Amino acid sequence: MDDTTRLTSEQSIKLFIQRDYSEGTAVKFQERFPSELEGKIDRGKFIDIIRHINSIFEEAEALSCKTFTENCCACLTGYLLLLCMPTHYEKCVKRAARYISEENERTLNPKGIFMLDPMEKGLRCIEVCITNNRR
Amino acid sequence: MSQYVESRHRVFCYGRCITGQNHSIFCLALLLITVTSSLFFVFDCPYLTKELSPLIPVFAAILFLSVICCILRTACTDPGILPRATPDELLYLERTDNTQTVALSGRVMELQMRSGHVLQLKFCQTCRLFRPPRVSHCSLCNACIANFDHHCPWVGNCVGLRNYRYFYLFLLSLSLLCTYIFVFNIVNIVLRSQNNSTVADAIRETPATMAEALICFFSIWSIIGLWSYHTYLICRSVTTNEDIKDTWATPHRGGNQINPFSRGNGLVNCFAALCGPLPPSFLNLRAFVKEENSIPMTITGTNNNNNTSDGIVGYFPEENGNYSNRVGNTSGIHSTQQQRYLPRDYA
Numbered sequence: 196m197d198d199t200t201r202l203t204s205e206q207s208i209k210l211f212i213q214r215d216y217s218e219g220t221a222v223k224f225q226e227r228f229p230s231e232l233e234g235k236i237d238r239g240k241f242i243d244i245i246r247h248i249n250s251i252f253e254e255a256e257a258l259s260c261k262t263f264t265e266n267c268c269a270c271l272t273g274y275l276l277l278l279c280m281p282t283h284y285e286k287c288v289k290r291a292a293r294y295i296s297e298e299n300e301r302t303l304n305p306k307g308i309f310m311l312d313p314m315e316k317g318l319r320c321i322e323v324c325i326t327n328n329r330r
Numbered sequence: 331m332s333q334y335v336e337s338r339h340r341v342f343c344y345g346r347c348i349t350g351q352n353h354s355i356f357c358l359a360l361l362l363i364t365v366t367s368s369l370f371f372v373f374d375c376p377y378l379t380k381e382l383s384p385l386i387p388v389f390a391a392i393l394f395l396s397v398i399c400c401i402l403r404t405a406c407t408d409p410g411i412l413p414r415a416t417p418d419e420l421l422y423l424e425r426t427d428n429t430q431t432v433a434l435s436g437r438v439m440e441l442q443m444r445s446g447h448v449l450q451l452k453f454c455q456t457c458r459l460f461r462p463p464r465v466s467h468c469s470l471c472n473a474c475i476a477n478f479d480h481h482c483p484w485v486g487n488c489v490g491l492r493n494y495r496y497f498y499l500f501l502l503s504l505s506l507l508c509t510y511i512f513v514f515n516i517v518n519i520v521l522r523s524q525n526n527s528t529v530a531d532a533i534r535e536t537p538a539t540m541a542e543a544l545i546c547f548f549s550i551w552s553i554i555g556l557w558s559y560h561t562y563l564i565c566r567s568v569t570t571n572e573d574i575k576d577t578w579a580t581p582h583r584g585g586n587q588i589n590p591f592s593r594g595n596g597l598v599n600c601f602a603a604l605c606g607p608l609p610p611s612f613l614n615l616r617a618f619v620k621e622e623n624s625i626p627m628t629i630t631g632t633n634n635n636n637n638t639s640d641g642i643v644g645y646f647p648e649e650n651g652n653y654s655n656r657v658g659n660t661s662g663i664h665s666t667q668q669q670r671y672l673p674r675d676y677a
Binding site: 322 | 395396399403412413415418419422423441442443444449451459462463464476477496499590591598601602604605606607608609610612613614
C-alpha cells in the first residue's frame with residue numbers, strides 16, 4: 196500500500212468508522228455502512244465484519260472469572276506476571292488484528308478496500324481506505 | 331534513552347515506561363517513604379524482633395515492597411492517553427457532518443445513550459477529536475486521558491483508565507505501611523519505657539523512632555482520607571473529575587440521574603475497577619515513524635544512530651519481528667518496508 200496519508204487523491208479515499216458510545220465506554224464500533232462503499236462491497240458482508248470485530252472486543256471487555264483470576268494472580272506477584280504473559284485483553288486485540296488482516300486478504304483487498312487495525316488509532320475508529328484503481 | 335511524544339509525557343526504557351513531565355514531587359514522595367521505612371528497619375526492628383517477634387520486619391518488608399511496586403507501576407504506566415487525530419480524520423469529520431455551520435472547535439456532539447442519558451461530547455482543540463465519554467484533557471500532561479481521574483503530582487503522572495487500580499492499591503498499601511510503622515513506633519517506645527521506667531529516656535534512646543512517628547502521624551490522616559475517598563468513588567463508579575464537577579448529580583433532560591457507567595452494585599463496581607480487564611496502551615510507543623507521515627502520539631525523536639540526526643528515524647523490528655506496514659525507513663540499519671500488514675506489538 197503506498198502513501199495512505201492523503202484523504203483523497205487519484206489513488207485513494209479514506210473513511211473512518213467511529214466508536215459507538217451509546218452503551219457506555221466499552222469498545223464498540225458503529226455498525227453502519229458508509230455511503231462511499233456503495234457498489235464496492237455487499238452491505239451485509241461489511242457490517243458482518245464490523246459486528247465480528249465488536250464481538251471480539253466485547254469478549255475482551257467482559258467481566259469474567261478468568262479476568263478476575265488473572266488480575267488477582269498478577270496482583271499477588273507484584274504485577275511481575277504481566278511482564279511475562281499477555282493479558283486476555285491483549286490476546287483479544289491480537290485476534291482482532293489477525294481477523295482484520297485475514298478479511299483484508301480474503302474479501303476486502305480484491306475489491307480495492309483496505310481496513311486498518313483500530314489499535315493503530317488508539318481504538319478510536321476503524322480507518323478504511325478505498326483505492327480508486329481496481330486491480 | 332528518553333524521548334518525547336507530542337504530549338508532555340516522557341518515555342523511558344524503549345517504550346516500556348511513560349511518565350508525566352515533572353518528577354520532583356514524585357522523587358520527594360519516594361524519598362519520604364524510603365527514608366521512613368529505612369529508619370524503621372534500622373532502629374526499631376532489631377529491638378522489636380528481640381522483644382516480640384521476627385515476623386514484624388517481615389510484614390513491614392512486604393508492605394514496603396508493595397508500596398514501592400504500586401507507586402512505580404502507577405507512575406510508569408500509560409494512564410490511557412488517547413492518540414491525537416490525524417488531519418485525515420478531521421477532514422472526514424468536517425465532510426460528513428456538514429449540517430452545522432460552526433467550525434469543528436465550537437461544536438458539541440450529542441450522544442444519546444441507551445440508558446436514556448444525553449451526553450455532550452466536546453471537541454478537544456489540542457488533540458483534535460471529540461472527547462469520548464469520561465475522557466478529559468489534562469493540561470499538565472497536554473493529552474486527553476481515558477477515564478480521567480486526576481493528575482497526581484505525588485506520582486508524577488495522570489491517574490486514568492489504565493493505572494487507577496495501581497493508584498488505589500498504592501494508597502491502600504501506603505495506609506497500611508504508615509499505620510504499621512506508627513503502631514510499632516508506639517509499641518517500641520512503650521516497651522522501652524517499661525524497661526527503663528521513663529518515656530523520656532526511651533525517646534532519648536531511639537530518637538529516630540520519634541521522627542518516624544511524627545512523619546507517619548502527619549501523613550496518616552491525608553493518606554487514609556484519600557484512600558477512603560477513592561473507595562467511596564470506586565463503589566459508585568465515579569471518577570474524581572466527575573465527582574468534583576458533580577456530573578451525575580444534575581438532572582439531564584430526558585434521562586435519569588443515576589450514573590450510566592455504574593453497574594448498579596457497589597461490589598461489582600469495585601470488582602470491575604480493580605480486577606476488570608485492561609486494554610493495552612493506545613500509543614504504539616515502540617515504533618519510530620517518519621515525521622512527514624504525521625502519525626501523532628508516537629515517538630518522533632532521534633534514536634541513537636548518528637546518521638539520523640535530521641529527526642527522521644528508521645523503524646526497527648520488535649524482538650518477535652512484528653512490523654507496521656505504514657512506516658518506512660529512509661536511512662539506517664533496518665531498511666525493510668513491509669507491504670503485508672502484520673499485527674503490532676503491544677507494550
